[in-house]
Amino acid sequence: MKEEVFRVLGMSCQGCVRSVSRALVALDGVEEVEVSLEEGAARVLFVPERVSADAIRAAIVGAGFEAA
């Protein structure tokens, strides 16, 4: 299990937070997600053998935001 904090750019309301959370929780291998509007970040607990950091960033982008 691995925990990483991803920068999420472009979130401006709690609806955005929900969109990002949903997209990440839907990924196979993601165990826990905590998205902060104030910090513009997503803390993700995941199984690296099942999902990569790149795939997590891709899901953030797919939800309409910018990932770093």
Ligand code: 9UX
């Ligand atoms: Mo609220 Mo966030 O309408 O895109 S969901 S700004």
